[in-house]
Amino acid sequence: MTALSGWGRWPRHETEVLSPETPARAAAIQATADGVIARGNGRAYGDAAVGERITVSTRGLDRMRSFDPATGRLTAEGGVLLADVIAAFLPRGFFPPVVPGTKFVSLGGMIASDVHGKNHHRAGGFGDHVEEMLIALPGGDVVACSPERNADLFDATVGGMGLTGTILEATFRLMPVQTGWLRRRTIVADDLDDAIDALAASARSTYSVAWIDCLARGEALGRSLIYTAEHATEDDLDEADGTIAPFPDLPKRGFAVPFDAPGGMINRASVGAFNAVYYRRGAARAGPPELVGWDPFFFPLDSIGDWNRIYGSRGFLQHQCVIPAATAHAALGTILERISSGGRPSFLAVLKQLGPGRGPLSFPMEGFTLALDMPVTDDVEGLLGDVDRVVREAGGRIYLAKDARQSRETFEAGYPRLDAFRDVRRALDPDGRIASRLSRRLGL
Amino acid sequence: MTDQKSLLVIGGTSDIGRAAALRYARAGRRILLASRDPDAARRNADDIAARAGVQVDVFRLDLLEIDSFEAFTDGLPLLPDTVLCVAGELGEQQRAQSETAHAVRIIRSNFEGPALVLGVFAERFAARGAGTLIGVSSVAGDRGRGSNYVYGAAKAGFSAFLSGLRNRLAAQGVRVVTVKPGFVRTRMTAGMKLPPLLTAEPEEVGEAIFAADEARKGDVVYVRRVWRSVMGVIGLIPEPVFKRLRL
Ligand SMILES: Cc1cc2nc3c(=O)[nH]c(=O)nc-3n(C[C@H](O)[C@H](O)[C@H](O)COP(=O)(O)OP(=O)(O)OC[C@H]3O[C@@H](n4cnc5c(N)ncnc54)[C@H](O)[C@@H]3O)c2cc1C
Ligand SMILES: NC(=O)c1ccc[n+]([C@@H]2O[C@H](COP(=O)([O-])OP(=O)(O)OC[C@H]3O[C@@H](n4cnc5c(N)ncnc54)[C@H](OP(=O)(O)O)[C@@H]3O)[C@@H](O)[C@H]2O)c1
Numbered sequence: 035m036t037a038l039s040g041w042g043r044w045p046r047h048e049t050e051v052l053s054p055e056t057p058a059r060a061a062a063i064q065a066t067a068d069g070v071i072a073r074g075n076g077r078a079y080g081d082a083a084v085g086e087r088i089t090v091s092t093r094g095l096d097r098m099r100s101f102d103p104a105t106g107r108l109t110a111e112g113g114v115l116l117a118d119v120i121a122a123f124l125p126r127g128f129f130p131p132v133v134p135g136t137k138f139v140s141l142g143g144m145i146a147s148d149v150h151g152k153n154h155h156r157a158g159g160f161g162d163h164v165e166e167m168l169i170a171l172p173g174g175d176v177v178a179c180s181p182e183r184n185a186d187l188f189d190a191t192v193g194g195m196g197l198t199g200t201i202l203e204a205t206f207r208l209m210p211v212q213t214g215w216l217r218r219r220t221i222v223a224d225d226l227d228d229a230i231d232a233l234a235a236s237a238r239s240t241y242s243v244a245w246i247d248c249l250a251r252g253e254a255l256g257r258s259l260i261y262t263a264e265h266a267t268e269d270d271l272d273e274a275d276g277t278i279a280p281f282p283d284l285p286k287r288g289f290a291v292p293f294d295a296p297g298g299m300i301n302r303a304s305v306g307a308f309n310a311v312y313y314r315r316g317a318a319r320a321g322p323p324e325l326v327g328w329d330p331f332f333f334p335l336d337s338i339g340d341w342n343r344i345y346g347s348r349g350f351l352q353h354q355c356v357i358p359a360a361t362a363h364a365a366l367g368t369i370l371e372r373i374s375s376g377g378r379p380s381f382l383a384v385l386k387q388l389g390p391g392r393g394p395l396s397f398p399m400e401g402f403t404l405a406l407d408m409p410v411t412d413d414v415e416g417l418l419g420d421v422d423r424v425v426r427e428a429g430g431r432i433y434l435a436k437d438a439r440q441s442r443e444t445f446e447a448g449y450p451r452l453d454a455f456r457d458v459r460r461a462l463d464p465d466g467r468i469a470s471r472l473s474r475r476l477g478l
Numbered sequence: 479m480t481d482q483k484s485l486l487v488i489g490g491t492s493d494i495g496r497a498a499a500l501r502y503a504r505a506g507r508r509i510l511l512a513s514r515d516p517d518a519a520r521r522n523a524d525d526i527a528a529r530a531g532v533q534v535d536v537f538r539l540d541l542l543e544i545d546s547f548e549a550f551t552d553g554l555p556l557l558p559d560t561v562l563c564v565a566g567e568l569g570e571q572q573r574a575q576s577e578t579a580h581a582v583r584i585i586r587s588n589f590e591g592p593a594l595v596l597g598v599f600a601e602r603f604a605a606r607g608a609g610t611l612i613g614v615s616s617v618a619g620d621r622g623r624g625s626n627y628v629y630g631a632a633k634a635g636f637s638a639f640l641s642g643l644r645n646r647l648a649a650q651g652v653r654v655v656t657v658k659p660g661f662v663r664t665r666m667t668a669g670m671k672l673p674p675l676l677t678a679e680p681e682e683v684g685e686a687i688f689a690a691d692e693a694r695k696g697d698v699v700y701v702r703r704v705w706r707s708v709m710g711v712i713g714l715i716p717e718p719v720f721k722r723l724r725l
Contacts, residue, residue: 055665056521097521098528108528122529 038089041342042079044349044410045438047471049085055094057111057168057176057202063090064200065174071470072200074140075115078147079352080438081471082195090200092142098122099203106208107165112142112201119208124328125281128208129265132160135384137333142201147435148193148396150403152241152263152332155387160206161192162392168203172463176202190458193396195434197459197468197478213280215266216241216331217323226256226367230402233387234359236262241331246383248406251374255367258385266325274325282327345409351438353418354397354405356388357430362402365428369421373406376417380406394451394458397433405436415439434472445476484508486558488539488595489565490519493664494614496526497684498562503530505688510558512550514540541565541591542583547598560610560691561599563592566633568666574628581628588632593639600643603652610653610691613640617658617700620709623725644697655690656698659683660705678702 037046052067054060063070069087076083083089095113102108106128108119117137119130134149143149148161157163166180169191179188191198221236223229229244236242239262246258271278335341342350357365366385373380384405391398408414422444425432431448432440446452459478472478485502487495490511499509503526513519516536523534539550551557569584596611603609618626619633637656644654661667661677678701690696700706715723 056518097525099524101528101531103531110528118529126531 038073038076038084039349040076040078040080040083040438042350042352042410042438043342043345043347044351045081045471047081047084049089050087051089051091053091053094057095057170060090060092060095060200060202061170061174061176063088064170064172068465068467069469071468071473072112072142072146072196074113074143074146075138077136077139077143078435080434080436081475082147082434082437083143084471086469086471086474092140092200095142095202106210107205108208109166109203109205110141111203112145113140115140116144120328123208124211124214127210127212129211129214129328130160131163131207131209132157133332135333136336137329138336141204141206142196145192145201145204146194146196147433148391148393148398149435150386150388150398152243152386154398155237155242155389156240158389159192159392159396159398161396163206164188164192164204165207166205167191167201169199170202171199172465172467186458187462189393190395190455191393193391193393194455195395195472195478196470197473198462199468211265212267213265213271214282214328215271215278215280215325216263216328217266217270218261218263218326218331219323220321221260221262223256223258223260225254226258226370227363229256229258229260229385230363230366232260233385233402236260237387240264242387244385246370246385246404248370248380248383249374251371255374256370263323263326263331271325278325282329345407348410350407350409351414351418352405352407352436353421354403354433354436355421355425355430356397356399356401356403356433357425357428358399358401361428361430365424365430366402366404368424369404372417372420372424380408394455395434395449397431397435399431401430403433405433434476437472440476442477482506482508484510484556484558484560486510486512486554486561488512488541488561488563488592490522490536491515492564493666493680494659494662494683495562495564496522497680498564498687499534499684500526500529501681501684501688502560503527503532503534505692506530506532507559508532509534510537510554511535512537512539514538539595541587541595544591544594547595550595551598551602557599557602557606557609559608560612561596562612562614562687563596564614565592566614566616566666568626568629571626571628584628585632585635588629589635589639592636596640596643600647600652600654604647604650607651609651610655611640611643612655612657612687612691613637614657614659614687615640617660617705617709620658621712621720625725653694655687655696657683657687657690657701658698658705658709659686659701662701676702676704676708 035048036051038049039046067088071085073083073089073091092113095111097111099109116139132151144160148159150159168178170176221232223232233242241263244258244260250257386403388398388403390400426444426447485507487499489495490513503509511519511523516538519536523536527534567587574581574584615637616633618630619637622630640654640656661672662683664680683701686701690699
């Protein structure tokens with residue numbers, strides 16, 4: 035038995051951990067196990083990847099199966115990390131169609147959370163790019179599915195948080211890129227309305243994201259930097275400076291946080307300073323586009339190993355909601371006000387625009403998504419309970435991959451296609467043998 | 479014939495072998511994997527081919543079947559530029575103390591098989607006047623310890639064999655490299671508590687092997703430098719003291 039948690043390091047639960055080395059062994063585990071869930075690289079923040087009794091680590095399913103350079107089509111096992119996909123194929127001129135904010139996620143985890151990137155408004159979620167999957171169902175049968183074949187299983191698995199079985203293998207298409215650089219533009223937004231409008235106005239950009247200064251209050255509430263970006267072409271590089279290599283060297287891991295920082299380190303002052311510096315630095319750059327490497331652009335936090343430890347040993351929460359466009363201005367304003375007036379430090383506040391989601395349990399819906407970090411404290415639940423109420427009333431929902439604590443009421447209000455998901459799950463797994471701490475908590 | 483260089487890995491399912499093969503493949507080498515379990519090796523072969531876009535083929539070879547070595551070598555589509563033998567088996571020391579068959583198996587899979595198969599390639603490399611032989615041995619062979627001396631003795635034999643081969647063939651254009659990886663996080667050591675500073679990832683070992691091959695220098699490679707000092711110190715402890723230590 036091991037005490038296991040998600041990336042937020044809270045909550046922890048005892049579970050047996052099995053580490054099959056082959057897809058066949060992973061399927062054999064599904065044949066008999068009860069209270070079991072698959073785990074990828076443990077980057078979901080809460081309790082999604084912790085089994086009720088047994089957790090199956092897919093890290094041994096790390097082989098790629100085939101790649102066709104003519105089409106960019108890659109078939110790989112479910113435990114292959116996004117970082118490995120980029121390392122293998124970016125130097126060959128290909129990039130994944132959708133990436134989340136860290137490259138240390140598995141393909142299985144990316145599908146099970148139907149992850150969104152900074153291009154969701156244009157490209158959809160990762161699940162929209164999956165052409166085929168091989169899934170080990172409860173009972174041990176291995177079944178192929180695609181948007182055409184076993185489509186119910188396919189759709190329920192996309193965003194299904196591992197609850198349909200273990201994804202053994204997936205096929206998706208990488209997109210051709212000429213370089214590993216991005217042409218990034220910075221826009222300064224003076225308040226929240228400005229930020230939302232600027233994001234909506236940049237819907238034609240391939241990538242867009244807003245970083246919010248969480249401590250700005252009053253008039254300045256929601257002041258942000260909006261980044262939009264396009265993949266740079268070879269011509270872009272030549273124009274800027276003829277000496278830039280099209281594919282920058284793969285990053286070496288930067289420094290790591292070696293121990294649990296004391297709980298008080300991330301206090302209001304340090305976060306305020308962080309945000310102020312960030313704001314000034316970015317504001318000074320507003321103007322013509324600049325070239326940024328793929329790693330700092332997509333994965334700014336990856337250069338700090340184990341950064342989840344800066345919040346101290348009690349762990350932290352991430353709260354990510356999406357609010358429909360019609361109610362977004364008012365609801366997001368209320369949420370930011372509640373957060374900033376509570377004096378809550380939030381190291382990160384990220385705002386993105388989303389398009390419609392694919393699976394019945396997929397997080398994305400048309401609207402705006404806000405993500406906030408905060409340490410676990412005695413009174414954090416009071417604050418987040420208030421935020422959840424705002425989300426509910428605005429017709430929004432909370433991201434399961436980040437969640438460790440939302441109520442069933444909030445969850446059920448947020449996912450109107452829940453019944454469709456439950457139907458598929460009942461048919462596949464009548465005895466409810468697949469069960470994570472999250473699925474038990476939310477009655478999934 | 480192209481001038482694409484090639485690598486044969488004996489022990490094609492090994493974690494260290496996989497990492498080394500991938501490193502060579504990234505440099506554009508053609509890869510041949512030999513394994514007693516071709517289906518399992520095929521999984522690694524596909525992985526390497528997908529990642530690096532090179533040809534990877536699988537051949538069957540069991541190191542306990544010493545009579546098959548000549549035919550195996552004849553059956554390859556080419557005589558590789560480099561042959562890397564990573565195959566080996568840790569076995570269980572306590573079992574080896576009471577069960578002769580188990581001790582024999584450890585000795586044969588870490589010494590007899592690896593040494594003799596590289597011996598077959600050595601003759602052909604000498605005839606060609608070129609080639610690199612790389613054997614993965616172990617620091618366990620530097621001094622016998624109570625906790626794993628059957629394995630250690632077999633590795634010591636393998637190290638001595640490689641040393642002799644190197645001595646004999648140095649003037650004939652054939653390189654022989656002995657790799658002593660120290661602790662490596664692989665299937666072989668899964669579940670063991672390993673000291674982080676002394677423990678390498680398979681990728682580090684793969685990189686060290688490739689680097690030694692490319693640089694065309696280095697006879698005995700310790701992957702993490704500290705191991706050279708650690709083993710130096712262990713080698714200096716006088717036997718009357720050493721025999722009383724629990725190691
Ligand atoms: C710094 C950071 C930034 C992030 N940014 C984003 C972002 O921008 N957009 C976004 O959408 N998400 C983001 N996330 C969340 C992350 O992308 C998801 O939680 C993702 O699922 C993590 O993948 P993983 O391999 O670590 O999966 P885990 O955390 O191990 O598991 C997550 C879920 O996937 C299931 N699962 C994993 N592998 C399999 C499998 N083989 N078969 C079936 N089910 C499986 C698990 O059961 C669990 O329900 C971020 C996370 C971090 C830490
Ligand atoms: N890991 C360490 O800490 C460490 C330290 C020092 C030295 N080493 C040495 O490094 C080498 C590689 O080990 P590893 O850590 O990568 O472990 P591994 O993954 O267990 O690899 C061992 C390999 O040897 C193969 N093998 C064993 N007996 C064989 C036989 N009779 N015929 C053909 N192949 C045989 C195995 O094949 P199957 O898959 O068919 O079993 C497997 O591919 C070994 O020689 C080991 O002694 C390892």
